[in-house]
Each structure stands twice: as structure tokens, then as C-alpha cells.
Amino acid sequence: QMQLGESGGGLVQAGGSLRLSCAASGRPFLGYAMAWFRQAPGKEREFVATISWSGGNTYYADSVEGRFTISRDNAKNTVYLQMNSLKPEDTAVYYCAAGRLPGRVAPAEYAFWGQGTQVTVSS
Secondary structure, eight states, X not given: OOXXXXXXXXXXXXXXXXXXXXXXXXXXXXXXXXEEEEEOTTSOOXXXXXXXXXXXXXXXXXXXXXXXXXXXXXXXXXXXXXXXXXXXXXXXXXXXXXXXXXXOXXXXXXXXXXXXXXXXXXX
């Protein structure tokens, strides 16, 4: 099993920034692609961004491209999501996830999940 723990969520005004972190333990972090998903009330969980095990390849949802940046520090077993120019529609619970295959956008492709961290963007 891999344990994932997110942190860094909170309340921010529109146009502001937040940096989410996700710390992994229990399995070799290097062997997994990592991703961020989000889920707003009454909506399905949606893909946000993913990064390959080496960090060399990233992929973003159109809705966050150019505003969010995913990165990872394999020495610290941590993946990050830098969120800039936040909008009220970015309000959701954000989850990090780990999976074997890079570049995947479907939640079913990820085997391990964190508990989530709330991000609220006020207008």
C-alpha cells in the first residue's frame, strides 16, 4: 500500500495562489506517476494534472493549463500543485493519486489516493 497525505488547501480570493503538497509513504515513490484530481460538490471527480515518475513529462486539463503547475521532489517523496490565478470555479476538494502508467486522466487508472484537501476560492 502507498499512503498519500495532502496539505496546503485553504480559502483564497480570486486571483490568488495556493500550493498543495502531497507526501507519499509505504511504497517506492519513484515507481509511480502522480496526479491531482478535484471534486466539487455535486460533480464527478475530474482530472487536473499528472506528472511522470521522472518529472520529465506533465499533462494538464484545459481548464488549468497555464495557471497550475505540477512538480515532484523524488528525494522528499512529495508531489506539488502550484495554483495561480485562482478562480471561483476552482473551488473543490483536491486529491492526489498514484498510478503505474504516466499520462492517464481517468481516476480508475490510479491505485492509491489521499484523503483530499479543500480549496475554496471566493469571488
